[in-house]
Amino acid sequence: MSFYADYHVHTSFSGDCNASMESMIKRAISLGLKELAFTDHVDFDYPDPSFEAINYDIYTKVFEQLKKRYQKQIHLVLGVEVGYQPHVRSAIEKLLQDYPFDFVICSTHMADHLDFYTGDFFKEKEQKEAYLRYFENILEAVKQFHNYDVYGHLDFIVRYGNFPEKTLSYADYKDIIDEILVRIIANGSGIEINTSGYRYKLNQLHPQASIVKRYRELGGEIITIGSDAHRAEDIASYFNTAYTLLKELDIKYIATYRGRKPHMIKIV
Numbered sequence: 001m002s003f004y005a006d007y008h009v010h011t012s013f014s015g016d017c018n019a020s021m022e023s024m025i026k027r028a029i030s031l032g033l034k035e036l037a038f039t040d041h042v043d044f045d046y047p048d049p050s051f052e053a054i055n056y057d058i059y060t061k062v063f064e065q066l067k068k069r070y071q072k073q074i075h076l077v078l079g080v081e082v083g084y085q086p087h088v089r090s091a092i093e094k095l096l097q098d099y100p101f102d103f104v105i106c107s108t109h110m111a112d113h114l115d116f117y118t119g120d121f122f123k124e125k126e127q128k129e130a131y132l133r134y135f136e137n138i139l140e141a142v143k144q145f146h147n148y149d150v151y152g153h154l155d156f157i158v159r160y161g162n163f164p165e166k167t168l169s170y171a172d173y174k175d176i177i178d179e180i181l182v183r184i185i186a187n188g189s190g191i192e193i194n195t196s197g198y199r200y201k202l203n204q205l206h207p208q209a210s211i212v213k214r215y216r217e218l219g220g221e222i223i224t225i226g227s228d229a230h231r232a233e234d235i236a237s238y239f240n241t242a243y244t245l246l247k248e249l250d251i252k253y254i255a256t257y258r259g260r261k262p263h264m265i266k267i268v
Contacts, residue, residue: 002032003031003032003033003225003236003239003243004033004034004035004217004254004256004265004267005033005034005035005036005037005039005223005224005254005256005265006028006033006035006036006037006225006226006227006229006235006236007035007039007077007079007150007192007224007226007256007257008037008039008081008105008152008192008194008224008226008227008228008229009024009028009036009038009039009226009227009228009229009235010038010039010040010041010081010228010229010230011024011038011040013038013040013054013079014041014054014230015041015048016041016048016230017040017230017231019230019231019232021038021062021063021228022066023232024036024038024229024232024235025066025070025074025076026039026230027233027235028074028235028236029070029074031235031236033074033235033236034074034075035074035075035076035077035160035203035256036074036075036076036077036166036235037076037077037102037103037224037226037257038063038076038077038078038079039043039079039080039081039103039105039226040054040059040079040080040081041054041081041083042080042081042082042083043083043109043110044053044083044085044088044091044092045087045088046083046109046110046115047115047118051078051168051195051226052177056095056098056099058084058100060078060099060100063078064077068152077102077103077256077258078099078100078102078103078244079099079101079102079103079104079105079257080095080096080099080103080104080105081102081105081106081152082095082096082105082106082107082108082148082156083105083106083107083109084106084107084108084145085109085110085113085143086140086141086144089144089145092145092147093147096147100259101260102257102258102259102260103149103151103257103260104115104147104148104149105148105150105151105192105226106129106141106145106148106150106151106152107150107151108134108137108138108141108152111134111136111137112133112137114124116157116159116160116161117160119160119161119162121133121134121160121161122160122161122162122205124225127161127163127165128172130157130161130264131157131158131168131172131173132173134157134177135173135177135180136176137155138151138180139176139179139180139183141185142180142183142187143183146187146189148187148189149189149190149224149257149260149262150190150191150192150222150223150224150255151180151184151189151191151192152194152226153191153192153194153196153207153228154177154180154191154204154206154207154211155168155207155208155211156194156197156206157207158202158204159199159200159202160218161167166202168208170210170211172207172216176205177211177214177242178214178218181211181214181215181218181220182218184215184220184237185215185218185219185220189222190220190221190222190224190262191207191212191215191220191222191223191224192223192224192225192250193205193207193212193223193224193225193226193242193245193246194206194207194224194226194227194228195208195225195226195227195228195237195238195239195241195242196227196228196234197235198237198238198241199238200232205238205241205242205245209245209248209249212245212249213249216249220254221253221264222262223246223251224254224255224256224257225228225239225242225243225253225254227239230260243267246267247267251267252266252267253265253266253267254267
């Protein structure tokens with residue numbers, strides 16, 4: 001099966017990645033991808049300061065050099081993954097105003113100023129309480145912030161927390177998830193299908209199939225597919241699973257972006 005594009009890829013410009021931009025490009029070309037979107041992290045006021053220390057002047061300069069070098073082999077997309085927190089909204093808006101991004105993923109990597117990765121967010125919380133509070137933070141984000149193209153890995157909270165079962169039932173959070181999806185759609189934005197859950201042995205996409213199905217039922221059309229790769233070998237990983245889901249849900253198009261505008265590509 002051939003795949004069109006990977007719209008969630010990190011490089012050494014992200015605080016948690018050592019892969020060069022060029023190594024990612026070469027891997028994408030070898031896989032036959034037509035497009036590759038670089039979406040390096042910016043997480044203002046994150047416990048690890050390297051996540052907000054990207055020099056975007058250098059980032060965009062390197063990107064433009066490589067885009068020109070490989071223009072006959074692949075189309076490169078200048079993107080960013082912003083970690084939304086209410087108190088850093090103005091910093092995010094300024095960043096998006098200052099640089100010519102083609103594509104913006106909004107993600108929730110922290111909630112209530114507490115980090116998922118370190119486990120601080122989960123202290124003194126039962127599993128359902130933690131997951132509900134996570135979705136409440138996302139709902140707050142989509143109410144406040146509108147300058148994004150897709151919302152990233154909507155249920156990836158299951159990756160974290162020291163719980164016996166790393167699963168989340170859509171039915172348990174139906175009302176709040178539906179409200180989140182409705183607001184994303186009303187904003188003219190979309191969701192990504194993020195395949196990284198399989199690399200973390202969670203045996204699911206982010207969001208899980210039931211949430212993608214509900215997104216379509218509510219009228220959602222914009223969907224990007226991203227690996228969330230931090231290594232070249234992970235580009236387009238588990239895309240066969242994502243494409244199979246699209247086929248099962250009778251979704252015939254995926255979104256790509258030019259200058260923050262979606263362009264729909266028919267899946268062959």
